[in-house]
Amino acid sequence: MSDLLAHVPHTRLVPEGSYGPEGKAGVRARQVLGLAVATLTARKGKAADLARRLCAAGLPLVDAPKAVSTMAFTTIGTGPGRWLILAEGMTGTALLAHLGSLAGADATLTDQSDANLIVEVTGPDARATLAKGVAVDLHPSAFGAGDAATTVVSHVGVTFWQSDAAPAYRFMVARSFAPAFLRWLTASAAEFGIALSGTGRG
Template identity: 45%
Template sequence: MTSALDTFPVTQMPADGHYGPAGIHGVSVRVFDPPALALLAARRGGASALTVAAHATLGLALADAPRLARANGLGTIGAGPGRWLVLAEAPEDLTARLAPLAAHAAITEQTDGYVGFELSGVRTRDVLAKGVAVDLDPAAFPPGAAATTNVAHINVTFWREPGEERFVFLVARSYRVAFARFLIASGAEYGIAFAHRG
């Protein structure tokens, strides 16, 4: 019996299209390259000073928690003690924009290292329940909540977008095919559609 995974090689991303029973569409996946992404890591003992400087110079709120915050075309996600991922909404030289924070943090360009997967649809939580060891109930994981964890043995950072039932995952580029295969294996029974965007 042919499975949805048999339709593309283990070394290639799935093509745009639908996987699973015809006429059933429970999950949509948009695969994209982040416009700009960097990691901020506070220098020893400098997390408080970094937080103050980020707010004063860029209007950024660096929450000491795994949460998404947005301001001035940038998003921040707490990725661990004294560490934040910073995402730009449009392509830009993010390290240059973050340069005023260099006295308080190490700034590492990460844009080319990650691929984004945005999941939406009525069966999204059912798919994620098969591999995400985080309580995704809306009461426990409201819009703006984020986590860094392992999914199907792949390290990911993800968050829930405000508004619609949407989750966005950042996956190391070298694991993008493995993560796509996890999504198809977990979501084919609900009908899962892939679309790639720049």
């Protein structure tokens, strides 16, 4: 790799700013803050019933790698009978209490609000950048708004989903792996120019 990130300690998030050719920002990335996150796993044999009940209560659960959003929640399928639930403007404790009251004994819940970094990637060159490390077909005919995937990017496990057709992608990365992920993203997007925000000044 070039000396693009030579000044950034490997243990720190890549600081906010512009990287690559001056005046170009083919890619924009920002850390998304203020989301409560929980995992919800159906007990054996309970997934169908649980999904039906929670859908009726306004929490859409689809047993597939899909991201479904309502006003209050986004649910993301990460495996059969397993979902990530994201909520804005709510604490993790409140989200867990809400999900617990809906799911009862049919699911196990874990607060993951402090476990991950969520990075939104947009811009005209977002797809060309992601093609360098995401081994999932992101062509609009294969992966569109509402599709999600749990996979590996540059040896780092991620769950990501396309949040709109622009396209905008949101990547969820385990917090301690976030510096490595951001280094990969910054280096991969540098040829297009990348404007990174929300990661602090390093």
